[in-house]
Amino acid sequence: MNQDTCIARLEGVHKRYGAVTALDGIDLTIHRGELLALLGPNGAGKTTSISLLLGLHRADSGTVSLFGRDPQDIDARRRIGVMLQSANLPPTLKVKELLRLTASYYPQPRSVAECAGLAGITDLLDRRYVALSGGQQRRVQFAMALAGHPELLFLDEPTVGMDITSRQALWASIRQLVASGASVVLTTHYLEEAEALADRVCVIAKGRVVSEGTVDALRAHVAVRRIRCITATPADTVAAWPEVDTVSLQQGRLNIATTQAEAVVRRLLAVDADLSELEVQRAGLAEAFTEITRDSEAADAAQEAA
Structure with missing residues (x-):
C-alpha cells in the first residue's frame, strides 16, 4: 500500500514493563x-x-507517529476517536449528557442525534448510563468515540x-464510517468479526507482527479444504482415498478434510451420481490464525533451542 496514505506508524518499537517485553521491535x-484488524493471543x-x-x-525505543506528529500532540489527538475495553464514565449522567460532554472537547463535533443514530442508541438518550445493560453501555461508548x-x-x-x-448493527455502522473515508483499528477476539470487516489483518505474537495481509491471504496459509455432502458412498471407502486427510459422518453428511478438494469432488461424483448438498469450504480466519500462531511459536522454540 502507498506509504503516502500512512496516517499512523510504529517503527522498530520496543516496550518493556519491568521484566516483561510487551513489544519487541514491532x-x-x-x-x-x-479497517485494520489486530489479532493475537492475550499478551501478544x-x-x-x-x-x-x-x-x-x-516507547522505550523506536518511532511512534500519529498523523506525522507525536501521539501526545493535541492536534493529532483531536483527529482520533477511541473505544477501549473498559471505560469509567459518570454513572448518573444521562446518555445525551455524556454525548454532549464528549462533543464539547472537539472544535467541530457531530451532533448528539448523529452520534446516537450511528450507534443505534436514539432510544437510550434519556436513560442514565448506570441503568443500561453491558451491551447498551458499549454502544454508548461507541457513540462517544464518534463525537469528534x-x-x-x-x-x-x-x-x-x-x-x-x-x-451486526454495529458492524454496519463501522462499514459506513470506513466507506466515508475514516480509518479503523480493530482488536477483537471474535475472529468472525475481523473476517467480516477487515481490509487488512495483522497477527501479533510476542510483540511482533508475524503475519499480515488481507483475510483471503491469511486464509491461504491453510491448504486444507472442507467438503460436506450427502452420499451413499460409505465413509470408510472415502477415507481410503489417498487425497483424503480425514472423514467423519455427522447428521447424515460426510465431512471430508483434504488439500486436493477438486480431485475428491470428482471422485465423489464419479461413484455417486445422486450425491447432493455438496459444499466446499476454504479454511476460515480462525483456522488460519491458529496455524499462523502455532507456526510462530514453533519457530521461536526452534530458535531458542539452536
Missing part, C-alpha cells in the same frame, strides 16, 4: 480509509501498540457483551 502501519502486544499510538504510554468526527477510530473489543442483532 513495525505497524495504518493507512487512510482502511495489541493493547500496548494501541496505547503507544494513543500517547498513553511512551474522527479520521482514525480505535475500537478495542467493541462488541463484547452485545447480542447478535446489536453486533
